[in-house]
Amino acid sequence: MYLLDYVQFSLFLLLVACFAAAQENKTSTRQGKVFSLFNIVQFNNDGCRSSSTFSSGNTGSTRRNGTCFTSSECSSKGGSPAGNCASGFGICCVFFVSNSGDTITQNCTYLRNPNFPNTLTDTSSLSYTVRKCDSRVCMLRLDFESFTLLGTGNSIENDGAGEEGGRCLDEFTATSNSGFRAPIICGLNTGQHMYVDMGCLASDTASLDFNFDAQTSARMWEIKVTQIPCNTAGHPTASGCLQYHVGLTGRLTTFNFIPTNDNHLRNQQYSICIRQESGMCCIQYSECEDANSFTLDQKNDNKGFVDNMCTKDYVGIEGGASALCGGSTNVATRTRFCGTVLNVVDESKMSTPICDCNKPFRVDIFTDDTADDPAKSSRGVCLEYTQIPC
Incomplete structure (x- = not known):
């Protein structure tokens, strides 16, 4: 008898809870005054794939995080x-920042030019601050979902101290108050x-700044800012990595490599x-x-x-060798490569693959501030990589 009463009473409570939830959805004036079944549902604030889609430029996923x-x-x-x-109990919330002076405080925020998806024609400088969403954060990853600024203009200028090659007309700079400063980039860098x-x-912050040339141009960007x-x-496993790639195969390019009629950027020193x-040695x-x-x-x-x-x-590869990976180790190795052909042989006219078995795997990019010959292409570097089993 008592067991039956308990079961009936439990069913009654469940019906009351459902009725209260329905009433709560009907009117906001009673919020907090009635019991809601959903108040006891908890879920983590994890990342999610939203229904918001990229209109253009993105080379990876078609939906924002x-x-x-x-x-x-x-x-x-x-x-x-x-x-x-969260099985329908949560909302996939996407964060956007556009106005100069705004502060980014949420993980996975999309930084977009004002008036996005229209292009920006105003040439006033823009600046944004990134504050940590969690005290454990120590790094940002910036993914250029779309990125179009003025490049170098394929021109050589003289500032009185010497010729400059690959000087950015527009500039994007990423810095932090801990002393980090990325090389200035510009041009086309989508992807x-x-x-x-x-x-x-916990109090450390980062700054993302745009400075523009006086000439009007169709500038546009969307940068995903992820806190790690x-x-x-x-998180990159080696120190000093401006870029970090994963996978058995992939492609590396210097910044502003996309256009075929512009110079590579000057003063680039990064890894x-x-x-x-797993199971790969070279x-x-x-x-x-x-x-x-x-x-x-x-x-x-x-x-x-x-x-x-x-x-x-030049491009720096610590143990660049001409032999196929896994072959003889008694071969001459090189550490710097430049010119128009990738080869371990000086003044070679034929391109050949370069093998490197030094860990960690890294390619160093170095460009100075002197002018290249304007009559010759100075597009930069694009390399395909393949990891080789032990």
Whole structure:
């Protein structure tokens, strides 16, 4: 008898809870005054794939990433609801920032030019601050979903101190108060990315700044700003990596490589790192099939140069060898490569793959501020890589 009464009473409570939830959805005036079944549902604020889609430019996913919040949390944090998450109990909340002076405080925020998706014609400088969403964060990843600024203009200028080659007309700069400063970039960089060291203090911040040339141009960008806690997945395993690639195969390009009629950028000193995959001991690099995919510090037409012949612009590969990976180890290795041909043989006219078995896998990019020959292409570098089993 008592058991039956208990079961009946439990069913009664469930009906009351459902009725209260329905009444809560009908009117906002009774919020907080009635019991809601959904008040006891909890879920993590994990990342989610939203229903918000890219209109153009993006080379990867067609949908933006968001964070799973309740509807009220998304609204209070200034996000935009875009689909459901947490089995329908949450809202996939997407964050956008556009106005100069705004502060980015939410993980996975999309930084877009004012008036996006229309282009920006105003030439006033823009500046944004990134504050940590969690004290454990120590790094940002910037993914250029779309990125179009003025490049170098394929021109040479003289500032009185000497000729400048590859000077950016527009400039994008990423810095942090911990002392990190990325090289200035410009031009077309859709699909590129970079890591920004924010520092280990909870109060450390980063700055993302745009400065523009006076001439009017169709500028447009959308940059996904992801905050990464220290020593977690997605964090570069080696120090000093501006870019970090994963996978058995892939492609590396210098910034502003996309246009075929513009110079590579000047004053670039950074490392592109590649995660060593399980069971892989070496990595092989070769020129991409794109036109002028290896054009740095040209001393002569259609020739490649190595080591001490490369003093201005070059690619650094610590143990570059000519033998196929896994072959003889008693071969000469080179550490610098430049010219118009990738080869370990100085003044070679034929491109050959370069093998490197030094860990961690990394390619160093170095360009100075002196002018290249304007009559020769100086597009930069595009390399395909393949990891080789042990």
